[in-house]
Amino acid sequence: MPLHVVSAILFSPRGGSAHVARALAEGLRAKGCEVTLLAGSRGDLDGHGDARRFYGDDDLRAVDFGPAIASDDPLAYTGPSGTAPMHPSFEDRPGAIDRVFAALDDEAYERQVAAWSRELAAAGAAEADVLHLHHLTPLNEAAARVAPGIPVVGQLHGTELLMLEAIDSGVPCWPHAAAWAQRLRRWAQECTRVVVAEGAVARARDLLELDYERIVPLPSGVDTDVFRPQLVDRRAMWREVLVERPRGWRPGGGAGSVAYEEDDLGPLVDGVVVAYVGRFTAVKRLPLLIEAFASASEQTPTPSGLVLIGGHPGEWEGEHPVETIARIEARGVFLAGWYEHARLPKLLCAADVVALTSSREQFGLVLVEGMACERPAVATRSPGPVSIIANGTTGWLTADDSKDTLTRALAEAIGNHAERARRGRAARGIICEHYTWDAIAERLAAVLEVVAAASVAP
Numbered sequence: 001m002p003l004h005v006v007s008a009i010l011f012s013p014r015g016g017s018a019h020v021a022r023a024l025a026e027g028l029r030a031k032g033c034e035v036t037l038l039a040g041s042r043g044d045l046d047g048h049g050d051a052r053r054f055y056g057d058d059d060l061r062a063v064d065f066g067p068a069i070a071s072d073d074p075l076a077y078t079g080p081s082g083t084a085p086m087h088p089s090f091e092d093r094p095g096a097i098d099r100v101f102a103a104l105d106d107e108a109y110e111r112q113v114a115a116w117s118r119e120l121a122a123a124g125a126a127e128a129d130v131l132h133l134h135h136l137t138p139l140n141e142a143a144a145r146v147a148p149g150i151p152v153v154g155q156l157h158g159t160e161l162l163m164l165e166a167i168d169s170g171v172p173c174w175p176h177a178a179a180w181a182q183r184l185r186r187w188a189q190e191c192t193r194v195v196v197a198e199g200a201v202a203r204a205r206d207l208l209e210l211d212y213e214r215i216v217p218l219p220s221g222v223d224t225d226v227f228r229p230q231l232v233d234r235r236a237m238w239r240e241v242l243v244e245r246p247r248g249w250r251p252g253g254g255a256g257s258v259a260y261e262e263d264d265l266g267p268l269v270d271g272v273v274v275a276y277v278g279r280f281t282a283v284k285r286l287p288l289l290i291e292a293f294a295s296a297s298e299q300t301p302t303p304s305g306l307v308l309i310g311g312h313p314g315e316w317e318g319e320h321p322v323e324t325i326a327r328i329e330a331r332g333v334f335l336a337g338w339y340e341h342a343r344l345p346k347l348l349c350a351a352d353v354v355a356l357t358s359s360r361e362q363f364g365l366v367l368v369e370g371m372a373c374e375r376p377a378v379a380t381r382s383p384g385p386v387s388i389i390a391n392g393t394t395g396w397l398t399a400d401d402s403k404d405t406l407t408r409a410l411a412e413a414i415g416n417h418a419e420r421a422r423r424g425r426a427a428r429g430i431i432c433e434h435y436t437w438d439a440i441a442e443r444l445a446a447v448l449e450v451v452a453a454a455s456v457a458p
Helices: 016-030 051-055 066-070 106-122 138-146 159-169 177-190 198-208 234-244 262-270 286-299 321-328 341-349 365-372 383-388 403-415 417-434 437-456
Strands: 004-009 034-041 060-064 130-134 152-155 193-196 215-217 272-277 304-309 333-337 353-356 377-380 395-398
Touching: 004 016, 004 138, 016 034, 016 051, 016 130, 016 365, 016 437, 034 051, 051 060, 060 106, 106 138, 106 177, 130 138, 130 437, 138 152, 138 177, 152 177, 152 437, 159 177, 159 198, 177 198, 193 198, 193 437, 198 215, 198 383, 234 262, 234 333, 234 341, 262 304, 272 286, 272 341, 272 365, 272 403, 286 304, 286 321, 286 333, 286 403, 321 333, 341 365, 353 365, 353 403, 365 377, 365 383, 365 417, 377 383, 377 403, 395 403, 395 417, 403 417
Parallel strands: 004 034, 004 130, 034 060, 130 152, 152 193, 193 215, 272 304, 272 353, 304 333, 353 377, 377 395
Antiparallel strands: none
């Protein structure tokens, strides 16, 4: 009999964890597992948060946040099967519809658990061999209530650890922080196994008070047939993305509120392009990246541009990139807006370098995707990038909080074509050897099979 897995993620698709959830569900199916995927969904972001569009209809149970969003209080919404109150967030963004978990009281928590208990039951959780739950969320409590005899393998994606670190530091002072910290730790300890990125094992152990033997190190991966080096008409690509169909946005504006003229595209057509892909959250430290790029571009005669790909309209923390650009009068920095995952390979191939300046980055999927396209990486030292990049061989690693060393690395990457090419080729070789989804799904399938077998052993 094939292994029956119910995999679940509370959030609508918008970040790296959704890509991981989709790839692992597809990979487990390819390994012969029966996988039902339960996921949140919203239709108010030009389709970008639509679970059916993102995951496909292959044994998917989508939970619609639309009715909650349309209600007077999205977090207080109660509705029929197939809906749920708006999901909270591990990030605290003033005015955002998805408030931080640690600000929710017990009543709001119970609404989340009740809705997701119903949805897990409808997805067949009680009949599964094993549950694969992404993040630590009310899904964990729901699983304990509706499928108490089914083992749970939890998979962390880093954002839950960031919120827990913020709670432990006491800043900010969320009103229900202690209760949520206790819940996250309890949920992790109730998992039979906890999957984490290879660079975050010690951090997860210490924050969640876990035994080492219950932690499974597992990287994220990439489809190397999709993410591969390919020729791209750069002028046409950047003209479409930045001039003809702009999606960049500024605070208070929607997609397309930041746009460019074709005369602005010179650095992207004739120069070296540095690409960032991701959300506009504080941990990504985009002001540091923009400032370091501006300094690097002044230190080398080679024309260059920095393209920021990502950021859901209206979602950002700290200083918005538009504000950073204005503050330092940076030139050659472009906001491309959010694009679906299927567009990323060509966007990355229209660049020369992929950059990531996160602090406490647990993995860094975009690094792997860019490196698979033979684009070397420039990143600050945090657990994820350190485990992926071989400094001097497949990219550049710099001191975590040093603008000067980041500037020097960017300047070298921009100014040295031969070195970019050498490190790019080496990068793809490493990715093809260690980071394919097929290999990673096989490792996860083995973990799930062992956990499921142990739960029925006499």
